[in-house]
Amino acid sequence: MTSVGTVTAQQMHFAQPLPLRSGATLGAYWLTYETYGTLNADKSNAVLVCHALNASHHVAGVDTAGPEGWWDNLVGPGKPLDTERFFVIGINNPGSCFGSTGPMHANPDPAAQGKPYGADFPVITVEDWVDAQARLIDRLGIGQLAAVIGGSLGGMQALAWTLRYADRVRHCIGVATAPNLSAENIAFNEIARRAIITDPDFHGGHFYAHGVVPRRGLTIARMIGHVTYLSDDVMASKFGRKLRRGAEEGFSFGFDVDFEIESYLRYQGDKFSDYFDANTYLLITRALDYFDPAARFGGDLAKTFAGALAKYLLVSFTTDWRFSPARSRELVKALVTNRQHVSYAEIDAPHGHDAFLLDDPRYHGVLRTYFDRIAEEFA
């Protein structure tokens, strides 16, 4: 297994505004994407990879943005999602801060006088992202995707594809995902947003003009995220009560770093606030909160998915308390009720929600087998 090597991100411009679920529209916009592998003659081997909160179009290989893609362990020659057989598309969603049009880009509204969108970037939903992705798939000349795959929020996009473009997706692979967020999930998102919005350097979302960044808020948001991505178990084994200075030196009897977990969280928070956009954080967490396709079916998931034509693979991880196995099982139950095709794997992994990014052999084994089966359809 090797890497896809050096890749170059591409940009595609869309002059036609995108109507959004809110009733607003996103004006002319750019989407950033990468592709790996070769589209076959009948264009039947395309797989779309949807990203979660803190990721982008840069799924595999090394690009000008720097280090290897966020799912490089999954996507490449000979890897479970094998780029020698599949044409893989990584796409960055609008509202992101990694290339596609987002809050830090110029607002085309003449009233904005060329200033960045900032807080005026429209609130965008999972369904809106899927619509934006579908337009890019159109322009690539692909009528039907072999599969859409994503983890966490990316899995929600994969699910939404099968509801919104039922005849354009043969397989939906949702990893560590859920049919909607629980109250507890929304609560953590809300705390993170409040930390950002109440940071004096946020300036109502128009901080770009002030030459500052709401670092404090972003740092707190990321620290909260990290605690919820990890399991209690993995935190216990990785950090436990280990002191940064070693047990002999004991406590500082102050509020600086004593425990390694404190050091880890501060480092992760600081690093994040160096590169992540605060408005993007708000937009993406709100998209998470709002996703709830069953809402207009009175919460009935079976009814929600009744018209879907895709085959599904769902994967969850035992220690994931953010998107727990119980949430995946709700989806499985609905699909089984409808006598739809669904495979489900519950992986006994200690890493919590983060497990979907790691290369646990059982997890990757399940994905490899599933993609092998998909490849037989066009072999």
Place this chain on the structure above:
Amino acid sequence: MTSVGTVTAQQMHFAQPLPLRSGATLGAYWLTYETYGTLNADKSNAVLVCHALNASHHVAGVDTAGPEGWWDNLVGPGKPLDTERFFVIGINNPGSCFGSTGPMHANPDPAAQGKPYGADFPVITVEDWVDAQARLIDRLGIGQLAAVIGGSLGGMQALAWTLRYADRVRHCIGVATAPNLSAENIAFNEIARRAIITDPDFHGGHFYAHGVVPRRGLTIARMIGHVTYLSDDVMASKFGRKLRRGAEEGFSFGFDVDFEIESYLRYQGDKFSDYFDANTYLLITRALDYFDPAARFGGDLAKTFAGALAKYLLVSFTTDWRFSPARSRELVKALVTNRQHVSYAEIDAPHGHDAFLLDDPRYHGVLRTYFDRIAEEFA
């Protein structure tokens, strides 16, 4: 069952400085406390109630501070901790913001020129609190307590009493407590502290002089607290995905309150920042982090408790993920290993960590029976 009625908080002054675990000392200080019931002739019916993060000496009845005490459902005439039989002492710990000497009081150090301690209030530990409490118990002329009881951080104090003053406690009742905090617990405390410390209105802990309060940080801290006190289950049943404006009106497509859980958390956070002191929050969470009596026994809890003479009752709640039943069971296992007296009740309650403050009939039944048994010792 009635209330203890109107009570008056009392103050006791201690001229002798309190040596602290850090090596520092707390200068002359006041402790605020309340008592309910009557001390019997041989002073054998005294029960000390230790408070957790957001509580005080005001355990039962109504006092000048306002509403009913935080454990009023437990403590009163005819209640499980029956004030017709027991002499109950509620005590406020030093470092608190509810009466005993704390960071908002004048620093006696001449260099401080009468200014509040602020960030210079010494970091204080569970063991230091217990020492302060023991001095007050001395002054009340009580040689041995019938029991020490506390929930959460209060339970840690109850445990510490049996280690530090083994012959002065007959019974230790620890509810929803733990032998130490897990990495995840410390992580949440650290995030809350960072939110406070990085709030520009914190001014390095000397905000009193600036006439401001780090409200943003305190609000975030409290919101985090609330999410961790509640179970996922109770949040789902209390709030779920309910919208504040009702389902018909749909989403705001903005970052104001959409979901009831957001409204609840903002309200709780705001209210808290009106009355709670930021330095106290730092001090109390640090005391939680540092509590770990087994550390000097290489983590061996059985060895830690080998010299304790008290009888123990431990109670945990199935949905408490902050101080989970597994943590109480560690204590039970150690005490059983030592062939010490221990009773243990694991209550199937949906309310998470907050359950220790509620009057679940099974939970209160266990406490009533246990206190009835204690009362037989001096009847």
